[in-house]
Amino acid sequence: MFTENAVKLGIAPIGWTNDDMPELGKENTFEQCISEMSLAGFIGTEVGNKYPRDTKVLKKALDLRGMEIASAWFSSYLTTKPFEETEKAFIEHRDFLLELGAEVIVVSEQGRSIQGDMNVPLFDEKPVFTNEEWIKLAEGLNKLGRLANEKNMSLVYHHHMGTGVQTAKEIDQLMSMTEEDFVSLLYDTGHLYFSGEDPLEILKRHLKRIKHVHLKDVREEVAEKVKDKKMSFLVGVREGVFTVPGDGNIDFTEIFICLSNSAYKGWLLVEAEQDPAKANPFEYALIARQYIKETAGV
């Protein structure tokens, strides 16, 4: 389905050790994590909290396994902190990724985010940005995107549950308020489905802006439970709302067809945070790899 070399397959470390809840998978080492990724047939990864920060050490460990860095998450606070603070941290993050050879920088606005609050009900209390916050966010992202472009890199914005950019309407608003030369979109299937959106519809609508893909599946019955029982995002993750493609309720067939028929070039990165004590990360990486082979032909 995908033409040769159009996409690269990666997997995030969050199934092995969870940066948002470091107690999940604390026993799994960095070396085990990247070895199992490679053994399961992936050639890339994003940076997790156990990865060495020394780029030479990190690159050597990855090179030994034929792996590379696709990107790493950056939390912006454009709506709540002075721009200069976010700018300084962003430049450091950009330069770290540049040294590692990454081409995209994942950015998610965390001003008033509830994604890290263990006890705040996800569906009742997500932030809704005011006009003033939207303007700060859009203007700030345009500036950060310019800084990314200076190094031939792209800023890819991560819409996320529990943040001010979660729903289809909010994604549309962000895309319309930012400049396409500076702000691209990270398409995360799991966050869209969990939010109650149609991932395929968003893909078709913003295809031209999408420069990075997170493949996450959702267990529908757990998503319903999170909503009904007013659980937080993190409790939902612990309960198993997310899983690897092929193991949940999203049918990726049309998604892969749409991406492969487009000009998309870049990473398809499996990202399925769940409790590694319940879902063995290596076993689930193999399930994902097999599903992608069968469904996307790569």
Ligand SMILES: O=C1C[C@@H](O)[C@H](O)[C@@H](O)C1=O
């Ligand atoms: O890209 C992501 C990074 C994680 O830290 C986050 O919580 C997860 O849900 C995600 O999509």
Ligand SMILES: [Co+2]
């Ligand atoms: Co993601």
